[in-house]
Amino acid sequence: MTTAVDLTTEANLQIGYSRALPASDPFAFEERAAPIPAPRPGELVIRVEAVSVNPVDVKVRSGSDPQGFRVLGFDAAGTIVALGEGVTGFAIGDEVFYAGNIAAPGSNQRFQAVEARLVGRKPANVSFGEAAALPLTALTAWEAVFDRLGITAESEGDLLVVGASGGVGSIMLQLVRERAPKVRLIGTASAANSEWVRTMGAHDVVDHRGDLAAQIQEIAPQGVTWLFTSHSQHQEALYAKIVAPFGRIVAIDDGPRDIAALKAKSIGWLWELMFTDPQYLPESHHQQWILDQVAALVESGAVRPTVTANLGPISAVSLRRAHEAIETGRTVGKLVLEGWAGTDV
Known part of the structure; x- marks a missing residue:
């Protein structure tokens, strides 16, 4: 020693x-x-x-x-x-x-x-x-998008970041913007925090207090390719609507418990825990x-x-x-x- x-x-x-x-x-x-x-x-x-x-x-x-x-x-x-x-x-x-x-x-x-x-x-x-x-947020974000979702420098598609103004969302937007420049970043936030989310790297910001499905439909009519969420509990039906067929979701919270709604579109569900x-x-x-x-x-x-x-x-x-x-x-x-x-x- x-x-x-x-x-x-x-x-x-x-x-x-x-x-x-x-x-x-x-x-x-x-x-x-x-x-x-x-x-x-x-x-x-x-x-x-x-x-x-x-x-x-x-x-x-x-x-x-x-x-x-x-x-x-x-x-x-x-x-x-x-x-x-x-x-x-x-x-x-x-x-x-x-x-x-x-x-x-x-x-x-x-x-x-x-x-x-x-x-x-x-x-x-x-x-x-x-x-x-x-450290914690950068590790979580990196593992979630690059390791779990498999996003690379050549990836193309839409990534929806639910809770984009939080610690993980804020660093995730920056990392993806830098390392996967072909990915379009959509962040959810309140109106008060929308400018922060844009500053962090989001191309589009949607109001999580509004009709999320309608807002996503306008931006990504076929659904988003990937979805990161820190607030997944009771959102299964919503995610089934807004994620594209064969899309993937990665969650860091403790919900949901029933993801059967995702089966029809073959949407994959993944967990991320940096520990x-x-x-x-x-x-x-x-x-x-x-x-x-x-x-x-x-x-x-x-x-x-x-x-x-x-x-x-x-x-x-x-x-x-x-x-x-x-x-x-x-x-x-x-x-x-x-x-x-x-x-x-």
Whole structure:
């Protein structure tokens, strides 16, 4: 093990929860002192400089009481302070970004141990806060459209992005616009967020509060080739209308349960969960490769971070504020927390 700090003497600060309380409850999150984790073989220890909060954090926290004390956080950027045995391609002091593994303690702590294979180099031209907004949504978007739907640089057709103003939709539009320029991008959004969605790369924007089927019929009379959705529950009949024969749908939420309506048009249904790779493919470096590709796109100016609010230093209070905002279901882009209260970081 190579280290830049004494892992046995310095303190770690963890922010987590032991009860599934509402985000508005002042005791929803607790701050605890803990030892700095020592890296196991294949791991890095990272000094966390910034984090972002995602709907998955809210879903996990509000689901049920954890067994003990749980630290959430699945988006981070920071600096490597220790290398575990067998780690190559990284050095002490490297600036990195990552989402990590939902089965391990998350990034809402001052020092975090992460598998090196899940970590990418931070884009050099953005802040830690801007970098922290990228990993989970970029990995989800990349896997959904390029891996699950199979969209390539030569693909032609229409991609409908349902929930295009959200974190995943905002980065997905940029990635597809850059890597698959022949694909027409249609995003759903409220009237208030339509300009944001166009700025992210959508060719057309439809109002999700209106008659979606009629709006899509005007843009793509034969139906859309592909559909990405973060809001699929109870939408089976609608999707059967607006997706073209032999089209494909990829979803990231927990619904629907009955997709029989799609059979007549031979529409394929796929799921995307970015934690599948970390949990089931222990030798995979695919997510590291994706993050490095995203970093290069950010550095070239082809993709930009989707931060819309920086809530200040990481603390129990600021995490509660972020969770409350996510729970409204109306956030645009990404929320980040940067630095630590009471420190000069």
